[in-house]
Amino acid sequence: MTLHRPDAQVHFGVFFQGVNHTTIWSDPASGSQIDFETFRRIIGTAERGLFDAFFLGEGLRLREQEGKILDLDIAGRPDAIAQLSALAGITSNIGLVATQNTTYNEPGDLARRLAGLDILSDGRAGWNAVTTDNAWTGENFRRGGFLDHELRYERADQFIRTARAIWDAWADDAIATSRDSEFWAEKDAVQRVSLSTSQFDVDLDSTLPRSRQGHPVIFQAGDSPTGRDFAAANADVIFSRHGTDFDEALTFANDIRARLRAAGRPEDDIKILPGTQIVLAENAAEVEEKERWVRDGQFTGPTALSLVGLVWGKDLSDRDPDGPLPSEDPVVAPISSTRGAFRDGKDPVEIAKEWRALAEAKNLSLREVAIETTVRSGFAGTPGQVADELTKWVREGATDGFNISPYIVPGGLDEIVDWLVPELQERGAYRTEYTETTLRGHLGLREPLTRRKTGETDSSAAG
Numbered sequence: 001m002t003l004h005r006p007d008a009q010v011h012f013g014v015f016f017q018g019v020n021h022t023t024i025w026s027d028p029a030s031g032s033q034i035d036f037e038t039f040r041r042i043i044g045t046a047e048r049g050l051f052d053a054f055f056l057g058e059g060l061r062l063r064e065q066e067g068k069i070l071d072l073d074i075a076g077r078p079d080a081i082a083q084l085s086a087l088a089g090i091t092s093n094i095g096l097v098a099t100q101n102t103t104y105n106e107p108g109d110l111a112r113r114l115a116g117l118d119i120l121s122d123g124r125a126g127w128n129a130v131t132t133d134n135a136w137t138g139e140n141f142r143r144g145g146f147l148d149h150e151l152r153y154e155r156a157d158q159f160i161r162t163a164r165a166i167w168d169a170w171a172d173d174a175i176a177t178s179r180d181s182e183f184w185a186e187k188d189a190v191q192r193v194s195l196s197t198s199q200f201d202v203d204l205d206s207t208l209p210r211s212r213q214g215h216p217v218i219f220q221a222g223d224s225p226t227g228r229d230f231a232a233a234n235a236d237v238i239f240s241r242h243g244t245d246f247d248e249a250l251t252f253a254n255d256i257r258a259r260l261r262a263a264g265r266p267e268d269d270i271k272i273l274p275g276t277q278i279v280l281a282e283n284a285a286e287v288e289e290k291e292r293w294v295r296d297g298q299f300t301g302p303t304a305l306s307l308v309g310l311v312w313g314k315d316l317s318d319r320d321p322d323g324p325l326p327s328e329d330p331v332v333a334p335i336s337s338t339r340g341a342f343r344d345g346k347d348p349v350e351i352a353k354e355w356r357a358l359a360e361a362k363n364l365s366l367r368e369v370a371i372e373t374t375v376r377s378g379f380a381g382t383p384g385q386v387a388d389e390l391t392k393w394v395r396e397g398a399t400d401g402f403n404i405s406p407y408i409v410p411g412g413l414d415e416i417v418d419w420l421v422p423e424l425q426e427r428g429a430y431r432t433e434y435t436e437t438t439l440r441g442h443l444g445l446r447e448p449l450t451r452r453k454t455g456e457t458d459s460s461a462a463g
């Protein structure tokens with residue numbers, strides 16, 4: 001079911017990915033993936049473009065394939081909270097969202113670090129709470145690879161409840177407003193947090209007062225039914241993977257709205273921002289040429305060999321990416337999804353059969369098959385065409401905006417800000433100035449869930 005939201009505006013975040021197969025890191029126009037100058041430039045452009053947020057994912061272990069570090073995954077990414085804290089000091093409006101997992105952190109520590117970012121940025125912090133899609137990451141931690149899927153979400157749920165209790169422990173008016181007051185923090189203004197759950201025993205005094213937006217905005221990324229219910233119970237924003245096909249995005253959004261209603265929340269209580277990529281050029285021929293160039297840059301020979309190797313279940317790095325697909329059949333032993341979820345549970349021999357047929361029909365090399373069979377994510381067109389499309393998505397309720405991954409950093413965001421944003425503004429579908437200063441304000445979110453008065457869970461609780 002589509003919605004009719006004629007005045008809805010598009011929200012933009014920028015998703016800085018680090019090195020993976022979204023980024024053409026090897027192009028001469030690419031900057032360093034870890035120099036502060038790169039982050040400074042890209043966040044400066046996003047703020048000039050009146051974006052809601054600068055968003056960072058997180059990986060606590062490099063992925064491996066057949067014992068070798070995988071070319072496809074994030075490398076060289078500094079810790080998100082450290083990076084965002086540095087960026088807080090050189091920006092004044094844009095939100096700063098850190099992905100931090102609930103499986104390998106502890107709530108007392110993480111709630112404090114996120115609250116620190118929120119206070120230092122004066123109410124601009126966000127937390128993308130993820131459970132991490134593999135237990136294998138646990139090998140980098142004291143407890144080893146533990147917790148299956150259901151338990152990870154059980155822990156995540158308790159984690160968020162505990163974090164909220166810590167953030168809510170200081171009363172709104174805890175800090176004395178007058179210097180004549182005897183105490184900096186009012187007496188009894190800080191409640192002790194004592195919680196005992198199946199995963200946590202917490203007994204602590206919160207060390208930080210509330211920020212201007214209450215506490216960090218909660219994002220969620222995870223797509224299973226349990227993950228979606230977790231979002232409906234806890235999140236302010238969902239970072240979804242449904243940002244390519246309109247009908248699929250709408251189905252996802254309708255599903256989330258139903259889950260929100262079931263959870264007793266207004267159905268517009270969560271904003272949905274899928275990850276996306278946007279390719280812009282002046283006319284159809286240039287768009288096609290640029291799309292091809294982007295995909296060629298993203299799918300280098302080693303990247304294509306890694307992707308196809310995930311299906312074949314073996315190291316193909318000595319093969320010719322511009323040659324044919326391997327003549328032998330894939331190794332049928334299941335590749336652990338912990339080391340590169342690519343097959344999506346499909347039988348590799350079946351995939352190989354389909355790919356061979358495709359290669360034969362279109363006369364494709366291994367690399368070309370990898371390009372052809374990887375789902376396109378995002379939009380391509382002239383700035384006007386893409387502006388029309390994004391406006392439609394938001395106004396018909398498929399999303400509330402997009403978390404854009406530039407394929408070149410730091411310069412790749414420039415054309416979005418210089419070409420696409422003005423087109424959206426002309427359509428009345430994008431802000432022309434920041435009207436709020438907190439991330440919660442930019443996103444048009446209600447006050448934090450735990451701060452809402454009982455009985456005010458309908459839309460009258462807005463504000």
Ligand SMILES: Cc1cc2nc3c(=O)[nH]c(=O)nc-3n(C[C@H](O)[C@H](O)[C@H](O)COP(=O)(O)O)c2cc1C
Nearest residue numbers: 057058099130131132133221222223224227240241
């Ligand atoms: C769009 C999207 C982005 C994600 N980003 C991260 C990430 O940056 N770091 C991480 O550890 N997990 C990330 N995840 C994985 C989730 O944390 C989650 O563990 C995984 O999707 C399994 O949960 P699910 O079965 O509910 O999808 C992401 C998932 C999605 C759907």
